[in-house]
Amino acid sequence: MACLTRPREGNRVAISDEEAVRFRATVIELLMISHPHDCPVCDEGGECHLQDMTVMTGHVYRRYPYRKRTFENHDLGPFVTHEMNRCIQCYRCLRFYVDYAGGHDFDAFGLRNEVYFGRLRDGALDSEFSGNLVEVCPVGVFDDKTLAAHYTRKWDLQTAPAVCAFCGRGCNTIAGERYGELRRVLNRFNGEVNGYFLCDRGRYAYESVNGAERVRKPIVGLSGLSASELVRGLGARLESALGERRVAVGARPRVARPRPVGIGSPRASLEANFALKRLVGAERFFLGLADGEQTLVERAAELLREGPSPAPTLHDIEAADLVLVLGEDLTNTAPMLDFSVRRWARLRPTVAEERLGIARWNDAGVGAVKKEEPSALWLATTHAGKLDEIAAETFHAAPDDLARFALALAAALDSKGGSRTAGEPPQKSRSAKARSAKRSAADGPSASLTADGPASDGDARLERFAAALRAARRPVVISGVSCGSLALLEAAAALARALPGPPPAAAAPLALVVPEVNSMGLVLLGGGRLSEAFRLAAEGDVEVALVIENDLYRRAPAAQVEAFLKASRTAIVIDHVKTATMAAAAAVLPAASWAEATGTFVSHEGRAQRSFQVMVPPRPVQPTWRWLSALASAARLPAGQNWLRLDDVLAELARERPDLAPAALVAPNADARVADMKIPRQASRYSGRTAMHADVSVFEPTPPDDHDAPLSFSMEGYRDEPPAPLVTRFHAPRWNSVQALNKFQQEVGGPLRGGDPGVRLIEPPAVPTSIPAAAQSSTAVTPSPPRPAAAPSSRPAPPPAFRPALDRLLAVPLHHIYGSEELSMLSPPVAGRAPAAYVALNALDAERLGAREGRPLKVTLDELHLSLPVRIVASLPEGVAGLPVGLPGQPFVALPAELEIEHEDGHA
Amino acid sequence: MSYLRGLWIVFLHLFRRSDTVQYPKEMTYLPPRFRGRIILSRDPDGGERCVACYLCAVACPVDCIALQATEDESGRRYPAWFRINFSRCIYCGFCEEACPTYAIQLTPDTEMSEYARASMVYEKEDLQIAGTGKYHDYNFYRVAGLSIGGKGKGEAENEAPPVDSKRLLP
């Protein structure tokens, strides 16, 4: 068969030869002999690769007279269905789930024509990427269980290109709506961000849009005002607040009268946040992040901007020969980065492959070689994660110790890099290393770096990590803010600076993970801290507080938030889900969710991406920026009054913030047309148009206009391939399944035609300024690729080593793919897999404290008294406890924090 | 001369059987395959035949069929609701042709005049009949491999019993 033959010079390949055509038809007929004849009740029907191929090869009638093979199914949990009768034994599921996603609870069982794909027994699939089986399986063995609950065929879904709203990675999705309900999320290929896959949070969190927790009507204290009356009233309130300011500013600038403040949100779009900033003024705009998080994300943005380390794209990761993860539990903080690392670990080019002449497409060969090779993934985190099992070595320590470790690595690299220590012998004694380390940082990391073992242990480990890094030619460093440690962020950047980068980058790529979909965009927009807003309110300087798409109780201690809301007299909350913050609000305006509004989001790598409106929300729900614009008009403010369309907001943004101007260009604007037509959100076969609303009225409504995007809410429009950022579905004539994607790529596996969508807003300066000329010249003569040496003086001082205390532990944040993100927890399938609150302890600490697995432990932190069941996490360093982040109902705590154990001997 | 011939023929017609019938007092014969009012039939066991596959809806050239699929505890698919807007229907019969289960059938009933268009919107209750309609024997679930209440794996037509996936005998 041609697909397993290496092409050679002079080969002739015929795919439409009569014999080839006949051969393909017989293959399909063979695959169909046990087909269960159930396409009408199969969720894959209408987007099935086997269906497409059967139709294309012309197999119509069953000639095989014998009995069909059948299988029993498994219950695979809330995400994926299982119907093994449909299997064609292609092994794709196994190759994806086990080889690439690293799952352990899935296999092929049995033999010959009876091979079975599934788990050993019933049970939820354990992998965070199990949802991809839905797209990977060419038939209907694995399908989307959440879709089955409100089943709709592909052709009936109104779809639009969206951006996943559930973490900072910014994966591209296609979301589909039917009958006013969001019904499914599929992957949208983007070769630079998420490739062919999504994580299960991203795929299954969409139900939060339909949930009971949605705000669909304005909520006002008692009176039942209409939305427009409410806006008029609130506008007048705003106007009076601002009017007073005008007078006050004119007369005596220093005596401030109460004024409005605006609190933005990392889950709101760039446009919404910008609209708020324009409305309240730059000095009265606050980002709405927890203070600690704001410091971290701001620094992360700075580090990306300063360079010289660029943020890696998916391609950079794929081309790496070493990946070092510092402090991030990627599986839970940026799941698709975890997957990318796994995929890289499986596919990364190695010397042995070149030597043996194994081609990249030869998956089995590549996999076999990889099994023999040592891993090139190095982890230094606070606790064990799922990635540990494929790492060459892992190191678990408190965040500060991780920072020290990273700095020590950087120092070790410097001394070996030899640019300033040319005289030293290549093999240095420990003292020499310590000496050079001392020189490179004011408070050089001492030999006993680590808290968890004897000094020599830590040293040997350091040396192993350093040796691997020294040998690396294209390393990638991944870190982030999830540990809550600024020192670690700085150290990761310092380490990346000390490592070589792929040309033209002067240093190793550095991925910095941030928590939410627009954390990075919000920080780039810039604004004050929440605590400053609280202070203003406490001083009586706040008349109206405008809070958009933010639950302040997740950002600051409850007492402070309460005081703030009370002190700011009129709190106006604009949000799409019910939050605790609304309880104290004078008015709540219903905002459009991510699926109901077009907006721009900036991912952790600084990539601005447009997420398009999928469905039209029932009135009066509208995008946050429209509410803000309406408020501005009602308050007769100049800012944002004349915004009718998203493009107006973006134009204003580009005018005011040239650095963010590219955000307006990430996708064609609303006036763009292809062959004078808009791009339809509905397939040409969209059904039920004249019947779906007939129970209400037999007069079909006109399709709503979309003023914000060059997409239409109808079947009419340009039917051929649209520009890449506007791809509403992957479909080509006769290719109904997701395999149609290959028609949209420049070549199979390559970028989308016209380039993968998204524009980086931050790129480090092309020519790094931080490298001294001497270092550059010296790197020129070394045979290894340029190894930039960051000026050691610019390297941050390591934080003091972490010392476990007897009666208090350091609580570090533990993130959960299901549980830590606010919106996804409003989706029942995701919420069902979230853990209950707990406190994690190291086994030694637990023994010392007399705590036992599952038994409640009373702890105090930040003046909060909590009683939490204990979970023993062996990998946590001694003296460090873990607390899950962001679980619903859990009070806010700024982590890391000191955690005291309350002894309850007396009253147990 | 031709006038007389014409008169004669007309005269003879007085004694022919009349084609005009006194509708509605008298009904004309419409063959079973006549394309009139649409019904949803039941399978020979009395179960709901429609499996909510959406094929009739997508085949309909005027898009006047809308439905929503759901399933019972045993995994049997059926429409939660099913609506045909007969004020749009052109009685082309494409839906019947598309239907893989013989559920949707056109009948020789054409008496569908209404004063209000809204009365032409038929819901599932209005469409369902008690019998099998024109096709008496076919039962989709007896052929298809999907297991439903009362029919396990390997019990459909032409099926071998389920494979024991943990057996390794050749």
Ligand code: SF4
């Ligand atoms: S991907 Fe689907 S068809 Fe292929 S082996 Fe797995 S279950 Fe069977």
Ligand code: SF4
């Ligand atoms: S990794 Fe993040 S952005 Fe990507 S699919 Fe998962 S939740 Fe969404």
Ligand code: SF4
């Ligand atoms: S008869 Fe034709 S127009 Fe009427 S419902 Fe069926 S497919 Fe649609």
Ligand code: SF4
């Ligand atoms: S085609 Fe037949 S089985 Fe399918 S939805 Fe229509 S009536 Fe039901």
